[in-house]
Amino acid sequence: MDARLSVVVLCLAVLVSASTAGAAGQATDDGTAEADIEVRYVVDRLPERTGVVEVTAVVDVPEQVTDLSVRLPNNASVQDADGFRPTEPRWQWDSETEGETAELTYVVPVGLRTAYGQRTADTDEWSLLARREVALHARWRWQRGTDPKWTERMVVAPGQSGVAGSTAAYLGPYDSFSRETRDGTVRVVVPEAASLRANRTRILDTVASAQRASRLGPDDDRVTIFAAPNSLAPGGYTPANGEPVVMVNAGEPVATPTNVWVHEYYHTRQTYRTTAEMRWLDEGSADYYAARWTLQQGYIDTGQYRNRVTTDRYENVDLTRPERWPSPDVQYDKGTRVVAAIDARLWQVTDGNATFVDVLARLERADEPVTLDTFADAVSAVAGEDVDAFVRAAVTGPAPPVPTDTAYVASLDAGGHDRQRNATTGGAADPVSGLPDFSGLPVESERVGGAAAMLTLAGLWACLLGVWVRLGRVLWRTGARATPRPRRPR
Template sequence: MRTQLFAGLVCLLLVCTSPVALGVESGPPERASADDDRSIAVQYTIDREPNQTGHVRVTATIERPRHVTGLSVRTPAGTTVHRADGLQSDGDRWRLSGDARTAQLTYTVPVGLSTTFGQRTADTHNWTLLARQEVSLRARWRWHVGPRPTWNESLALAPGQSGVAGRTAAYIGPHETETRTVDGDRITLIVPAASDLRPNRTAVLDSISHAKRASTAGTDHDHIRVFVAPNELAPGGYTPSNGASDVIVNAGERVRTPVNVWVHEYRHTRQTFETTPAMDWLSEGSADYHTAALTYSAGGIDEDQFRDRITTERHETADLTQPDSWDGPGAQYHKGTRVVAAIDARVRQATDGNQTFETILDRLTRRGERMTLRLFAETVSAVAGDDLDAFVRQAVTGTAPSVQTDTLSDRNLRRSGTADTTDRRANAALSVDNSSATATSTDDEGKHGTARPVTDRHGEWTVLGTLGILSVVLVDRQRRRKRL
């Protein structure tokens, strides 16, 4: 009798907590297979438009997994749509038709990305250099059961086009490439015929190779693509997406300088941590500090140049947590460098050189949390083994602290840059999650979102299924007892 009562309660629980009773969209779990891709794959095939300079033609091929029940996309600004297969127009968006698993959208889009420091990409009569975000679609989707699908983008060149397509950047036109293998990984330099590369290729590859071997925090990619921007574009460099493997550097940038842009942009490829607005400065500040340190450790600059860079007084009173209060974008580069240098020196001193700022970045990256000033200060203290909370907060928000340069300019710094990353972690660039069953590739303003955990509805089915099996076993056991 007790067994029957318990089984009845279990069945009642199953009914009351079923997805239908709870109003949860669900369905039977899909069987996993070796070739079951849970991501929404979209490939942008790029073709030049000879008769329309400043634009490229894009064919976006979208592959929708079975468990994605709804998907719509929005084209970039200034787009002209030429053809839609498997998609229906819905205002300013295009929706996948019915049960279509594959769809294509062909459109023409302008190229010419500009940042605070000038124009980074262009389409000319002879060549095209573009960043993926210039041609990419903005997507929204819903899914049925299982883990949240990811939006997986890639670039490709149309047949007959000569160039190189990376993950987040592409070049089309006359060019040469040179590849260096570093501990089994590749660094490819793409040099357009239209560029006048001031440093020689060997110097560029040597500099990045040293940085790759010496860096230990963040993602260590198996293939880095360095797109050399023709000299007519803005000086400096640009990384289309932090943590991704492509960078763009102007052909006129030098190597033997404390602000070695080739190394600076490489450091951005390793940055997979997420920050709050108050900690956004850390991306540039840490990249600039490690650029100076790595160039010094490689012998590219002398000790005086290194010291001058990490003790700069420019923007020294800026509150790095308040970007709106800065008198220019340079605060994150200049004061940011000095703050990171000061913290690195304190940590090295507190640990007899056994821990460095790289350790701090590595821990923050592994935490996988969106970085706040509190979390940053806590991590610094944990690595140093000493309470540096007040020091860190004052350094970031108040006047920049002095830097114990002897700790950093010691020749051991050169020997410390020999460690090679071994445990690679993939960079999962997930999109903003508006609810447990909907997601977008970017928000309506086109800003990149922060990855957040979502409910795994497959897990709900697993728990309910276990209870169901238990009730069947109990009822069957009771029946057998009656027969006996």
């Protein structure tokens, strides 16, 4: 094929790929297309009004949907509507706009609080918010095919500097740094108002190593970490488990058994669902692997690891009764110890051939939310013997001891114990041998002066320019006299 024609084909392929990214839908029996209800929350700052942001919810309604209504977030006030009409207490989609886009613009307060303090805020200079603060609550009917999904993502308004992920967004001046690894991308967004305590390279090292060690959850792992300004609550927050977006207070260290950078990353790999009696499993397993992976990375020693997983705090509390917990710390402290004890038990009864990750993999493949019964059954199945009584007693009664013998802890420190299976493919065990060598991987940094969408467009044109440069070199070497005409961005 002629070299110039090759370039044209390649460029067209890139442009078509970019323009069709994110398109959803499949054909039905009658040849019509099925699609999801796609919602984009375009977020904009209101500098004259601190504490609130403006959101335009852009809703693409597929043809099979016949009825749709939405409820606004708490304390939101509508500024404009196109394709929606008020029907208190909801807003009704105008069916005459079938197959088209409907929009609802509203102002909503920002300032999410958890048991540990305020996680999001809107200030004079910046905004950090979670999708749950601005999201619509919808219900709909459809006339054929399968139930369309309600898919949501956040978008930074044109003209704003910021970064938007699927479940959170930051608006304001920022730096970011990232690393491409064999397992995906790790990107850390640092607002101008945030001061990192840990070294940038160390943050990327610890998260990338955890990324490599984990074999649960989504295969395509592109995680965004918002380093929350230090004025917000310490620790971290994950808006939705299984989604690749987390928040970690910029003041959090790495070299600690409660490594929050790893803890929150681990939540991005949790795709199983739990009932109220097993909600502790989310935090207990995240804290356990934060301690274990940080040990394997060499940032803490075995003594620090032992102290964390053998803690006697809340050791007699029933994990299945959160309404009776004396503190939300129960799930972190006793939960961590219970996971560590079960993991050690599995190591003992299987001669090191099975771990707690095999239990989580079974739970992820299940169709129903995790109960104490299904949890105990999964542990027994992995163990190859009945350990039902042990598991139930550990969860609801006094926490069992965690072995601290030399062989077991040494196996953790060396990484040989961390044999994890791919939850989606059932692949062979993948031993992890301590901290990976990231010395040859660069830390990519950027200082942002425009909206994230403009960065994507600039990257596309840079790709096209690179193709033309390579073509010029080829033609020069072959003696061809051809000078490609420069292209201007549209």
